[in-house]
Amino acid sequence: xxxxTAHRKHSVTxxxxxxxxxTALVGKGEFSAYVAKATARQLERDALAEALARxxxxxxxxxxxxxxxxxxxLADG
Numbered sequence: 001x002x003x004x005t006a007h008r009k010h011s012v013t014x015x016x017x018x019x020x021x022x023t024a025l026v027g028k029g030e031f032s033a034y035v036a037k038a039t040a041r042q043l044e045r046d047a048l049a050e051a052l053a054r055x056x057x058x059x060x061x062x063x064x065x066x067x068x069x070x071x072x073x074l075a076d077g
Contacts, residue, residue, distance in 0.1 A: 022034055
């Protein structure tokens with residue numbers, strides 16, 4: 001995470017199990033940074049999903065056999 005960006009403090013409520021798992025993983029001192037990174041990743045995923053939906057609306061649904069063929073080529077290196 002960039003340290004030269006402005007920050008805004010928020011109060012969020014998380015399920016106890018989620019909060020405990022994050023704290024166990026990164027500690028209290030890095031909790032906010034972990035949540036900020038997770039939120040940034042989710043925003044990226046949401047933007048990608050929107051872009052894919054626009055492409056699918058414009059060009060039609062993705063052919064799964066084409067996806068499988070590309071994935072196989074990528075796996076072969």
